Amino acid sequence: MGEIVRVLYPSTGGAMRVGLTGPPGVGKSSLISALITECRRSGLSVGVVSVDPSSPFTQGAVLGDRIRLGEHFLDRDVFIRSMGTRGHLGGLARATLQAALILDAAGKQVVFLETVGVGQSEIEIASIADTVVLALMPGSGDSIQALKAGVMEIPDIIVVNKKDHPAAEVTLNEIRSILALDERRAGWDSPLLATNALSGEGAAELWAAVTQHHAYLEQTGLLAARRGENLQKEVVALATCEMQRWLLGRADRDPRLAAVMQRVREQELDPLSAVRAILVEVFGISEADLDADGR
Amino acid sequence: MGEIVRVLYPSTGGAMRVGLTGPPGVGKSSLISALITECRRSGLSVGVVSVDPSSPFTQGAVLGDRIRLGEHFLDRDVFIRSMGTRGHLGGLARATLQAALILDAAGKQVVFLETVGVGQSEIEIASIADTVVLALMPGSGDSIQALKAGVMEIPDIIVVNKKDHPAAEVTLNEIRSILALDERRAGWDSPLLATNALSGEGAAELWAAVTQHHAYLEQTGLLAARRGENLQKEVVALATCEMQRWLLGRADRDPRLAAVMQRVREQELDPLSAVRAILVEVFGISEADLDADGR
Numbered sequence: 207m208g209e210i211v212r213v214l215y216p217s218t219g220g221a222m223r224v225g226l227t228g229p230p231g232v233g234k235s236s237l238i239s240a241l242i243t244e245c246r247r248s249g250l251s252v253g254v255v256s257v258d259p260s261s262p263f264t265q266g267a268v269l270g271d272r273i274r275l276g277e278h279f280l281d282r283d284v285f286i287r288s289m290g291t292r293g294h295l296g297g298l299a300r301a302t303l304q305a306a307l308i309l310d311a312a313g314k315q316v317v318f319l320e321t322v323g324v325g326q327s328e329i330e331i332a333s334i335a336d337t338v339v340l341a342l343m344p345g346s347g348d349s350i351q352a353l354k355a356g357v358m359e360i361p362d363i364i365v366v367n368k369k370d371h372p373a374a375e376v377t378l379n380e381i382r383s384i385l386a387l388d389e390r391r392a393g394w395d396s397p398l399l400a401t402n403a404l405s406g407e408g409a410a411e412l413w414a415a416v417t418q419h420h421a422y423l424e425q426t427g428l429l430a431a432r433r434g435e436n437l438q439k440e441v442v443a444l445a446t447c448e449m450q451r452w453l454l455g456r457a458d459r460d461p462r463l464a465a466v467m468q469r470v471r472e473q474e475l476d477p478l479s480a481v482r483a484i485l486v487e488v489f490g491i492s493e494a495d496l497d498a499d500g501r
Numbered sequence: 502m503g504e505i506v507r508v509l510y511p512s513t514g515g516a517m518r519v520g521l522t523g524p525p526g527v528g529k530s531s532l533i534s535a536l537i538t539e540c541r542r543s544g545l546s547v548g549v550v551s552v553d554p555s556s557p558f559t560q561g562a563v564l565g566d567r568i569r570l571g572e573h574f575l576d577r578d579v580f581i582r583s584m585g586t587r588g589h590l591g592g593l594a595r596a597t598l599q600a601a602l603i604l605d606a607a608g609k610q611v612v613f614l615e616t617v618g619v620g621q622s623e624i625e626i627a628s629i630a631d632t633v634v635l636a637l638m639p640g641s642g643d644s645i646q647a648l649k650a651g652v653m654e655i656p657d658i659i660v661v662n663k664k665d666h667p668a669a670e671v672t673l674n675e676i677r678s679i680l681a682l683d684e685r686r687a688g689w690d691s692p693l694l695a696t697n698a699l700s701g702e703g704a705a706e707l708w709a710a711v712t713q714h715h716a717y718l719e720q721t722g723l724l725a726a727r728r729g730e731n732l733q734k735e736v737v738a739l740a741t742c743e744m745q746r747w748l749l750g751r752a753d754r755d756p757r758l759a760a761v762m763q764r765v766r767e768q769e770l771d772p773l774s775a776v777r778a779i780l781v782e783v784f785g786i787s788e789a790d791l792d793a794d795g796r
Binding site: 208211212214215216218219229230231300303304307322345346347348349351352354355357434437438439440441442443444445446447448449450452453454457466467470471473474475476477478479480481484485489490491 | 617643743752784
């Protein structure tokens with residue numbers, strides 16, 4: 207796979223990359239399905255990368271969902287790639303990036319990235335997205351509290367799905383008041399939309415908001431800047447994931463690491479000195495560099 | 502600070518380490534306050550480390566909360582340490598570990614770790630805890646869906662706070678059915694409790710569950726095993742956080758890294774090859790090691 211990406215990478219960059227994140231059960235897959243319909247109406251080809259272990263795209267299916275998505279499975283201009291559900295984080299992030307780049311290089315005009323999220327960290331997986339859409343629903347109290355507390359970042363677009371639920375209006379008002387108080391962003395006011403993904407209601411407006419955000423990024427020149435930043439973050443995140451996996455896999459086998467860990471367990475070496483020992487002895491970061499960072 | 506931990510580390514290990522996690526707004530601080538009262542009734546000295554940016558312990562205070570916690574601030578056997586709210590992740594995790602170890606070495610018999618969490622990742626910060634308590638409330642739909650979907654791990658104890666809320670019974674039933682279906686755990690059935698932290702209702706039962714879990718860990722010999730595993734995970738997590746920070750901080754300054762990133766931005770080098778280059782060239786991981794991992 208690494209080979210393929212190497213060859214294809216120069217041909218990437220043409221696709222709109224749209225991340226859709228949100229807690230399990232809000233209907234992210236149905237929303238994507240409705241958005242695909244909008245894209246196809248405009249004649250756009252579509253790729254989907256799903257990294258939600260609870261998604262119907264990735265075996266978490268209830269039959270009804272699968273059938274609903276069926277129409278798109280038969281469409282040659284729609285390609286859906288589900289990531290293995292329980293890969294380790296580094297592997298999953300790498301596979302996601304690979305799949306997104308391959309779909310991009312293959313000429314898909316829109317690539318959707320579906321990620322499950324109940325907090326801020328999962329949005330990082332979607333750091334390859336140009337536009338991040340957060341999907342919530344009536345009952346998403348935890349996410350709303352997290353937005354309010356600043357624990358979760360305000361995304362580019364918020365959509366409340368299941369808009370016909372009796373509590374939808376309350377939920378919309380709560381989010382509206384959070385957005386009204388948000389002073390973190392300049393230039394782009396994150397719109398709040400309401401959908402019923404199953405009936406398709408609101409999907410056209412959601413797709414319009416996505417294209418507006420993309421146009422905003424292009425007109426302001428922010429698209430290139432955001433992609434550059436995202437790429438850097440993604441490369442660093444993937445590298446650290448791999449290092450974490452490398453360390454965990456070797457903690458018992460590598461004699462240097464095993465010795466450090468053994469000494470920590472026996473309370474001869476404290477954990478912070480152990481971290482320093484690993485950084486300096488295993489990864490060759492200089493003591494001076496660590497001290498320069500104020501450690 | 503590193504020095505202090507080095508000196509004190511051999512004297513640690515005596516404290517019960519209790520992690521309390523949950524989404525913002527469920528009343529974690531009030532629960533800890535109620536648990537402190539229980540501990541003090543049993544004559545136990547207490548330390549608290551709070552890493553919840555939305556917590557009253559850490560400036561996220563509404564005045565009422567502060568006053569409620571006031572009684573404990575005057576108690577010499579209760580020590581409360583709030584972590585800076587917006588430190589970078591690695592620094593926060595390190596500071597948390599330091600504070601917990603210092604309180605442990607100082608002879609506090611119980612150390613509470615308060616962490617905000619709306620997903621699985623935040624619980625990792627609490628990986629220094631022997632016992633993990635997840636606090637939810639009526640309205641915590643996202644967390645309940647995440648538990649159900651297996652996106653969030655089942656903790657050692659679940660408590661539903663604000664038990665007098667009209668929707669509390671529904672929430673308790675939802676969690677009960679998730680726990681009934683959970684087959685992941687052997688030996689310990691995570692209990693489900695209900696509290697009203699403000700009135701103190703249910704706090705005695707919650708504290709009893711914590712001590713029962715601790716006794717279970719001790720009797721089965723799992724305490725040492727869990728602490729060993731947690732320590733290893735913590736050291737690896739801290740080391741990778743530091744490496745991530747080091748990489749991000751140097752991406753523009755270090756000529757090797759800057760060159761790699763520049764080539765990625767200009768699409769001369771693909772991101773996966775860039776990750777490999779960083780691992781091999783910057784951190785000295787051998788190509789053979791990477792290939793052995795099936796890359």
